[in-house]
Amino acid sequence: MDYPFAFGSATYGELFTDREIESERLMMNFRNGINTILISPRRWGKTSLVIKTAEKMHDKSIKIVRFDTFSCRNEEEFYQLFATEIIRQTSSKINEWVDHARQFLSSLVPRINVGMSPETEFSVTLDFSDKQAVNEVLSLPEKIAIKKKIRVVVCIDEFQQIAGFSDSLNFQKRLRSFWQLQKSVTYCLYGSKKHVMTKLFSRQSMPFYKFGDLMFLQKIDRSNWVKFIVGRFKKTGKSVSAKIAGQICDSVDNHSHYVQQLSWLVWAHTTKIAGDEEFRKAEEELMTQNSMLFYRYIEELSAYQLNFLRAVAEGNHDQLTKKAILNKYNLGTSANVSRLKSALENKELIDIEMKKVTISDPVFCKWIRKELCK
Template structure:
């Protein structure tokens, strides 16, 4: 049977909704050689979006290939080089003879070693010794261009969780190396995306950063209310159950239209429903979802200072921008206006809040419910 809702992995097929504008924009960038940068808080839909567009472009029968990789596990520059090399080589051909050939031709200095399991196409890895010369690093960073030229195609290289590279030793130096090589590549386009908003914003919007103005910067927004409502109703119908539009609208508004939570909450309601979903089932489902996250929230608040908790209290009680007003500072015991800006910064770095312009929002809407009930 068709899956009603999806969460925990990228959304695809009938479980992917909306994003028409973003898909068009990204596809246009991919096809026209424009670098893209996508930024949003976690679990709003970046990975799902890029995967969808990558698949579309790869199936479009043009001389263009989209390669995707995830830098989340890359803790050092060398880890990154390994991932980059392996994924570029693997995803640009489905013949392992060609993999060896490419590695030999374009990476002669690293003398790569190959290991293959029983299924060479899926069970394949490349290893090479830790590098320490600049020429080798340049060879690796230029690998996509060399392969693209040799195959007479264009490549789009998508790197997920790109904020990791900001944490390497000598990060700025590494970024300079990347940018200086990548910007000369005629056949390769990049799509860089990730979740640590403040890190990524610095990386791409600070004038002194090597990646300043590297490409088209997309701040991915939430999927809007009406799209969620029709999506939820359609998924219930497609799986032989039903939910009223009113109730479906509540499902998404209760979790503030946060993509992953909308799908998760809708799933919990769906499981409880036999024929038509009810308000009582939605209430129970929300309770379930909160229970699943309780321990996390408990740990999260344990690591906060009293002032930080006070700030969050103000936020969940509806204060959005006027934290430095004298009566608000007094009511919520926030210290001083200088302290307020420190609190904002600290909570942003902990990825608990999002600051856009003057407005502050809590990134995890369920954490809001929990805070309200506990404090």
């Protein structure tokens, strides 16, 4: 049987909905050598979109390489991963991997490990004592592209991570200086932490300024979600009305991950036809299932930060520096509020758009109202 819904990792196949326009735009960029920067809060669907787009491109002359820098703590780990994935994903032949590593990473003395299952265990270990060697790594996709007479699209997920490397600015300069000269390679850089990504790509003083097409991924529309939810129930032998499906969307503010999670819970509680009772139980369970995580979020926060979240959760999105609000929620001075904002934004707990502050996670927002605003 088909899975009715899925969440927790990037989604694909029939569990993927909408995003036609975004996917077209990405394909167009990939085909025409336009670099793309894709930004949205976590769990809205960036990774899924890029995977889906890569799947849809049936162009033999374009190779799409995807990897995730979330676990990279420094430049060297980045280069290591970059080299390994470029080599591995531009060819399906193990001997070609070895050839490419030897041919194009000569000064790096690559140690090549191929394990029992080459798909997962292939890696190139680099020796960085020669600083010039980094140039070879960054030139790798262009060299492979030229040799194989193909074009390469390099998609790097969780790109915001590089902003935290030590001496990140010089690192960014180095990347840009190589990447902008490559004729056969296109980059798609995507990540969350909007303020970090925006700073990397839209500040004039930053190396990646005007690097490519800047896309801010929006939420999937409610009407599309409703169709999707009703369709998935039907496909898997149950049914739900458009009204209940709409309530699912509203309950989690059309947040991709949560729409899938809450739909799943409603589905799981339903024998045949989902009604108000099933919806109510599912909503309650969504809160319970996430509350451990939410406790962990707040454990790390200061009293001021908690007060600030309370103020936002209770609907004060754009008047957080008004005197009455500062007093009511005990937020200290308005200068303190600025500090609170940037700390919480950095933890990805809040989003700020046109000075309007919202809590990024809609279920966390409800939980704050329920547990902390009594």
